[in-house]
Amino acid sequence: MSLMDMPMEYAGAYGPVVINAVKALVVLIIGWFLAGFLSSLVRKRVVSHPKIDDTIGNFVASIVKWLVLLVTFIAVLQMFGIAATSLVAVLGAATLAIGLALQGTLSDIAAGVMLIIFRPYKLGQFVDIGGTSGTVKDLNLFITELVTPDNVQIIMPNGKAWGSVVTNFSAHDTRRLDLTFGIDYGDDADKAIQLILETAKADSRVHSDPEPWVRVTNLGDSSVDLGVRLWCDAGDYWELKFHMLKEVKASFDKNGINIPYPHIMSVPK
Template sequence: MEYAAAYGPVVMNAVKAIVVLILGWFLAGLISGIVRRRVVSHPKIDDTIGNFAASLVRWLVLLVTIIAVLQLFGIEATSLVAVLGAATLAIGLALQGTLSDIAAGVMLIIFRPYKLGQFVDIGGTSGTVKDLNLFVTELVTPDNVQIIMPNGKAWGAVVTNFSAHETRRLDLTFGIDYGDDADKAIQLIIDTAKADSRVHSDPAPWVRVTNLGDSSVDLGVRLWCDASDYWELKFHMLKAVKKAFDENGINIPYPHIMSVPKSA
């Protein structure tokens, strides 16, 4: 009886704490999911803000859950605030990297140099943005490799966003033989480009002689297209122009090795 009287309340509080933790964890996931769906469903708000808001709400619910658990063991919220206030400096020094990531995450959401689904290069690391939360930015490379980058590093790095605009300019260079007709080759490239519906007519395809190389006359090509068509158009143009050159007698120079026999 004495054992039950002495330890009974502690055991009950421990059980309650476990129940509160489970419910808090469940509610954190439930509420964050609802917030994400509500924000994402709004036509004027992009998915990036939805993910970030859901992450913020989840951590707030978990914080409230932890405070509730501490109160079950007799630690009042006011006492907890006082303790946290006294330990602010120590926590700040110990978690300065984490706090920096949170601050950087907020800045990334405010200025939005990239959004979910966009292909970016962040400080030399390229990939499609899959997630942006309080602490990290998650990228997926074209070969399906996951990259986790702390927000602090992402915010402090040079960001190249290849998907920021709806259109992109495709730049290509084709070398032809010095003995070939440059005007004929230019017209072949223009005709090939105009035959592809992915090439925009405004600005019109641009082809000029851009360099006289050691073994070729280089023709620079500039084509405008939708950003989503960039890579497929590039691969198609390389193949199509090569075929057009072959059919019309335009030669593409390539390195040769000449053997000169030494006379007796």
């Protein structure tokens, strides 16, 4: 039965409620789109500033979005006759219950603020947080989003991120690449060292300062271990590692340097 078909006394009673419900729905829709629009606008403006990095832009945009949604929620309540002062009084009386129910969420918000203040990582950096590794894709009021090298999404609550050990592999522009090559006891260690140095210096990604370092670092059960320390740009770390392993192996083969490996010998019966 439509509003027009109702008796006058029912229409008069429910008419304002229906009107307020429609108004509230319109306000919710407008508030939702406005929150998204302002959040996107703030993110673009902040990120475009040369002295502000993307991490702060995302965080501020998240705060703006939730503030607009909060204002929208209060406006909707006022349409149904619930004054803002009454709402504050109710929330004040229920603070303990809300705090207990949302302590995890409130902890995540507080942790998010701390992450922005101390900034142990930024967007785009590769990090390890409590044993979970990935590139930081997002940091907002509640969560930190990581993407693994094989493109798997990881959502981590800010409270857990703030309470864990953070290893930031991208914090500095340069990194030290450590390698170990084992050679046979019968081979010339000085010659092997020279071959490794020549391979390293031939690669433009290896920094000359600090200069490449190669030393005998261990006398193992079946090999003489040569430790290698090379400095490079952080972005070149993995490709340089793979290249050095391949090129040093090729250089050893060409110059008669043997890399020991386990052999299985059959015993005559």
